[in-house]
Amino acid sequence: MQPAQSNSVSLVCLKIGCIREEAMYFLILLEQILFWGGLSVFLVSLAMYAGRTKDYKSLLMFWQPTIEFSPKEFKINRAGMTMMIVGLVLRLAVNFIA
Numbered sequence: 001m002q003p004a005q006s007n008s009v010s011l012v013c014l015k016i017g018c019i020r021e022e023a024m025y026f027l028i029l030l031e032q033i034l035f036w037g038g039l040s041v042f043l044v045s046l047a048m049y050a051g052r053t054k055d056y057k058s059l060l061m062f063w064q065p066t067i068e069f070s071p072k073e074f075k076i077n078r079a080g081m082t083m084m085i086v087g088l089v090l091r092l093a094v095n096f097i098a
Helices: 021-053 056-060 071-097
Strands: 011-014 017-020
Touching (some): 021 056, 021 071
16 A cells, blocks of 8 residues: 655645645635735725825725726725735635545
């Protein structure tokens, strides 16, 4: 019977197959980069809006739909939100599925 770990590379066996432990570390790092990078991109879009309109009240009362982004601000905002959501999905995948 072969041992589960070789001397050179240790393997983590999952339901979907065996992947290298280094790949898990890469996914964990990628999740952190996506989430925090997405948050900073999202905040940049809000700063762009505040710099353009000087409407800080809309930023503080975010639950009311008063923010009117320019097309560029909107794309940057959605890119940041998408990065954060992908980071969260990746965290769920790494922690609960793996």
